[in-house]
Amino acid sequence: VRAFPLYRYVGPRELAVAARGRSGARIGSRADLVEAHRRLGGRREALVCTYVVDDLGVLRIADRASEHVDCASGGPVLAAGELTIEPDGTISATTNLSTGFCPPASSWAALDHALRATGQALDGWSHAFEFRRCACGARVVVKDDETCPECDRVLPTDWSFERASVQRGRVFLEDACWRVDVIEEASSRGQDRTLALHDPRTGDAGLLVVIADGVGGVGGGREAAESLVDAVGRDRPSTVPAMQACAAVLRGPGQAAFVVARLRSNGSVVGVARGDTLLLAHAGGGWHELTEGQPRSHDARPAPFALAGCDALFACSDGIWKYVDRRVLEAMLDSDDAELPWRLVDAVRTRSGRLYDDVSAVFARRA
C-alpha cells in the first residue's frame, strides 16, 4: 500500500470542532488550479493560499486567511502549508507552514505525490519550517535560537508531536475505496513487524496483511518476525496452504506469533494464525474474532480461518488487545473518528505514557 505518515491537528480543540463540515476545494488537475486562482481573487499576479493534502491524498486549497483545520474538515492530513499559484495554474512556491498541524519537512513526499496528480513535478520545498512541541505545551516554529519563546526551555532536537507512527493509504478493491492505516510504536522490545501489501497488477490482488510479533532472546524474535514478513512480501500467498508454506520459513533463534490474512476484492477474508495476535473482521453489523481458534504453541500448524462479506478488518499484536477491554476496542473501531489511530495507542499506555509492549496494528475499512 502506498501510504504516507498521517498528522493530526495539534491546535485549539474548539477550532477542530468548528471545522467539521467545511473543507478546501479539491484540486485534481492544472485546470482546477487555474479555476481556484481565479475564484480566490487572483488576477494577473501569483496568489498564496492555504493547502492540505487530506488523509486520502487529495490536495485541497482555501483562502490564505483560513485555518488549515477548516481546509481539512477537522480531520488528519498527510501534508499542510502554503502554496503559491501562478495565473496559469503553475505552482511556483511551496512550504509546510501550518501551526495547526506542524508537519515535518518529510511531509514533502505526500505533497509531491498530490502535485504530480496535477501534472507538476517540483524539486522540493521552497522553504521548509521546523516545528517543535515544547515541554510547556507551546507549538514553536524553530528560528535561530533553539529555546521556547514562552518559557525559555531548550527545545527538543527532533520533531516532537507524536511518538506513535501512523501511516494511511488507500487501495481500490474492485470499485470500493478502502482506507488502510498502519499504526506502530515500539516499546523497548522492538520485536513487532507489520505488512500491508496491495499488488494491483494481479487480477484479484486484494490486500495482504501481516502482524508478526517476535518472541525469544535478544534479536531472535525480531529476526523470526522479519523472516515471515519477507516471505509473505515475496510469495504473496493467496491460499491457506501457500500461507502455511510462508510460515514454515520462520527462522532464527527466536519465534514469532503471527497472523497472515488476505482480504479479497469481494470482501471475503482468508488467512492463518498462530500464537496470540488478534484479527477482528467486521461483517453483518458485528465484529468477529477470526484468530479465536489459533494454536498457542509455536510448533503447531497455523490454524486457517475464512469469513465472507467483510467491510472492515483490524489486526494487532498482543501489545494492544491484552491491555484494552474488547468491548472498548470494538467501540473505538466502530466510532472511527479522526483521532482513532492515536487513541488506540493512548488506550494501552502506562500512567507514565510508556508502552507495556510493542504496538502494531493494521486497520482497513471501506472509505
Ligand SMILES: [Zn+2]
Ligand atoms: Zn516552552
